[in-house]
Amino acid sequence: MPDAVLPAAILSAAPAAAADALSRRHRAPAAPPPAWNDVLATMLAHRSVRHFLPAPLPEGMLELLVAAAQSASTSSNLQLWSVVAVQERARKARLAQLAGQQGFIEQAPLLLVWLADLHRIDTLATARGPAPEGTQYLEAFIVGVVDAALAAQNALTAAESVGLGGVYVGAMRNHPEHVAAELGLPPHVFAVFGMAIGWPDTAAGSDVKPRLPHEVVLHREQYRAAPDAAAIAGYEATLRGFQREQGMREIDWTAQCAARVQDVAALRGRERMRAALAAMGFALR
Amino acid sequence: MPDAVLPAAILSAAPAAAADALSRRHRAPAAPPPAWNDVLATMLAHRSVRHFLPAPLPEGMLELLVAAAQSASTSSNLQLWSVVAVQERARKARLAQLAGQQGFIEQAPLLLVWLADLHRIDTLATARGPAPEGTQYLEAFIVGVVDAALAAQNALTAAESVGLGGVYVGAMRNHPEHVAAELGLPPHVFAVFGMAIGWPDTAAGSDVKPRLPHEVVLHREQYRAAPDAAAIAGYEATLRGFQREQGMREIDWTAQCAARVQDVAALRGRERMRAALAAMGFALR
Numbered sequence: 430m431p432d433a434v435l436p437a438a439i440l441s442a443a444p445a446a447a448a449d450a451l452s453r454r455h456r457a458p459a460a461p462p463p464a465w466n467d468v469l470a471t472m473l474a475h476r477s478v479r480h481f482l483p484a485p486l487p488e489g490m491l492e493l494l495v496a497a498a499q500s501a502s503t504s505s506n507l508q509l510w511s512v513v514a515v516q517e518r519a520r521k522a523r524l525a526q527l528a529g530q531q532g533f534i535e536q537a538p539l540l541l542v543w544l545a546d547l548h549r550i551d552t553l554a555t556a557r558g559p560a561p562e563g564t565q566y567l568e569a570f571i572v573g574v575v576d577a578a579l580a581a582q583n584a585l586t587a588a589e590s591v592g593l594g595g596v597y598v599g600a601m602r603n604h605p606e607h608v609a610a611e612l613g614l615p616p617h618v619f620a621v622f623g624m625a626i627g628w629p630d631t632a633a634g635s636d637v638k639p640r641l642p643h644e645v646v647l648h649r650e651q652y653r654a655a656p657d658a659a660a661i662a663g664y665e666a667t668l669r670g671f672q673r674e675q676g677m678r679e680i681d682w683t684a685q686c687a688a689r690v691q692d693v694a695a696l697r698g699r700e701r702m703r704a705a706l707a708a709m710g711f712a713l714r
Numbered sequence: 715m716p717d718a719v720l721p722a723a724i725l726s727a728a729p730a731a732a733a734d735a736l737s738r739r740h741r742a743p744a745a746p747p748p749a750w751n752d753v754l755a756t757m758l759a760h761r762s763v764r765h766f767l768p769a770p771l772p773e774g775m776l777e778l779l780v781a782a783a784q785s786a787s788t789s790s791n792l793q794l795w796s797v798v799a800v801q802e803r804a805r806k807a808r809l810a811q812l813a814g815q816q817g818f819i820e821q822a823p824l825l826l827v828w829l830a831d832l833h834r835i836d837t838l839a840t841a842r843g844p845a846p847e848g849t850q851y852l853e854a855f856i857v858g859v860v861d862a863a864l865a866a867q868n869a870l871t872a873a874e875s876v877g878l879g880g881v882y883v884g885a886m887r888n889h890p891e892h893v894a895a896e897l898g899l900p901p902h903v904f905a906v907f908g909m910a911i912g913w914p915d916t917a918a919g920s921d922v923k924p925r926l927p928h929e930v931v932l933h934r935e936q937y938r939a940a941p942d943a944a945a946i947a948g949y950e951a952t953l954r955g956f957q958r959e960q961g962m963r964e965i966d967w968t969a970q971c972a973a974r975v976q977d978v979a980a981l982r983g984r985e986r987m988r989a990a991l992a993a994m995g996f997a998l999r
Binding site: 451454455460462463464466467468469471472473474475477487488489490491492493495496497498499500501502503504505506507508510511512513514515516517520544548549550552553554556557558559561562563564566567568569571572574575578579581582583585586587590591596597599602612613614615618621622637638640641643645646647648649650651652654655656661682683684685686687689690691692693695696699700702703706713714 | 736739740745747748749751752753754756757758759760762772773774775776777778780781782783784785786787788789790791792793795796797798799800801802805829833834835837838839841842843844846847848849851852853854856857859860863864866867868870871872875876881882884887897898899900903906907922923925926928930931932933934935936937939940941946967968969970971972974975976977978980981984985987988991998999
């Protein structure tokens with residue numbers, strides 16, 4: 430490729446830290462990557478944080494995280510997402526109750542609830558003409574969910590880049606209508622997930638969680654239908670080593686996966702998602 | 715907050731570049747943020763790139779982007795996503811045809827197609843016991859879509875951090891079954907969106923696109939139901955200024971939004987999404 434298009438960062442030899450960060454993510458030797466910088470280092474060092482110090486966020490930090498979130502792509506610039514920042518202790522406690530009694534939600538100085546928001550576009554479109562039909566379709570719901578997710582991921586990476594930590598809270602979907610009532614959501618707005626943010630209590634810190642070997646998730650030109658048995662077995666061994674080190678319950682990854690999807694009971698109420706969304710105004714045609 | 719938890723980056727005064735980057739995103743004066751670094755600068759500078767130089771990606775870059783993607787959070791570590799990297803010209807051309815004849819898809823050296831992948835967990839769970847029921851629910855589909863989106867956003871930010879550019883391709887959902895056939899997807903795998911990646915042709919570069927004022931998307935404690943009319947009007951004026959500068963067609967943002975959702979025709983075939991997903995094995999109970 431022409432040198433002209435290469436920024437300086439990519440031309441300099443990637444430091445040993447790069448290969449280290451990559452090998453920590455997969456617990457396997459990694460070749461030095463073709464580029465390295467603070468953005469990659471921040472992402473590769475990601476770990477979910479569920480223990481927070483009782484310190485507040487600095488003035489302006491919430492707005493900075495939202496600016497990062499808004500800088501993410503959004504389908505056709507429709508911006509079909511919103512976020513509710515919850516900082517009042519009592520409200521965090523009530524939301525924690527709705528989200529599997531997870532204590533860290535109350536402990537974190539900031540709970541962000543990320544919303545797929547079709548209400549705003551409904552309102553704006555209706556002010557100009559007839560009520561829109563398009564937002565009644567599953568497609569619009571998918572766009573709202575994806576928009577919210579892209580924004581949220583930017584916010585979390587931004588938070589991590591300044592030394593904050595956080596964790597996604599999927600359990601915010603356990604009781605969608607109750608969460609909507611607590612947050613005063615109008616119809617056609619869905620809390621996709623929460624995100625607890627704060628200063629990590631490093632005393633309770635965990636290591637970077639190993640992920641599947643990249644050849645399991647990365648397909649070239651076409652999908653390889655069968656997951657590679659040896660790669661999966663290797664990952665199970667890696668993850669058992671991680672569980673042992675972190676003092677977690679040791680269990681095969683595939684057993685964990687199977688347990689999460691084996692039957693309706695494993696969904697912990699989320700089997701009601703379609704009915705809940707219908708009650709909240711999503712026709713999902 | 716205790717000094718001990720503050721990394722050096724946050725203690726140093728944020729440079730003027732920070733306020734500049736923030737004000738470019740909103741085309742409004744911005745106060746200096748409480749922290750600034752290369753991660754925030756990369757995100758705030760995001761713009762979608764649709765014109766690429768004919769240079770290939772360096773060896774190992776695809777794997778580096780995937781490592782960044784894998785470092786994103788994933789619900790319960792289930793990793794319900796995969797990605798297909800398409801580099802063969804003929805396949806890119808066929809996918810471009812399926813995705814609204816967008817020429818940049820063929821031009822980009824790399825097309826990533828991000829997948830919500832319930833097939834892998836179905837296969838792994840079935841190897842251990844009965845076929846899982848849980849993946850038949852809308853909840854599992856949402857998890858797959860969110861997992862894919864978080865991974866994709868990391869990959870795009872990673873690409874931008876090394877000087878690459880890219881753009882999401884939502885039109886990959888125009889003909890879901892045809893895309894699935896082209897990529898050899900098994901049942902229960904859905905191409906959520908594509909992403910074209912390459913070296914930006916800076917001669918055709920556009921400026922950072924202004925987003926809604928943060929007070930429109932950021933709610934505190936509870937959702938404010940009515941979008942602020944003055945804030946929306948201000949945004950329309952800002953965006954018209956941007957359109958004029960970039961030589962784009964001038965149109966009110968709310969008119970654009972309304973046009974995208976007003977009726978079934980505006981969905982350009984994506985009103986079939988639910989039927990298409992059913993045909994691809996998603997019961998979405």
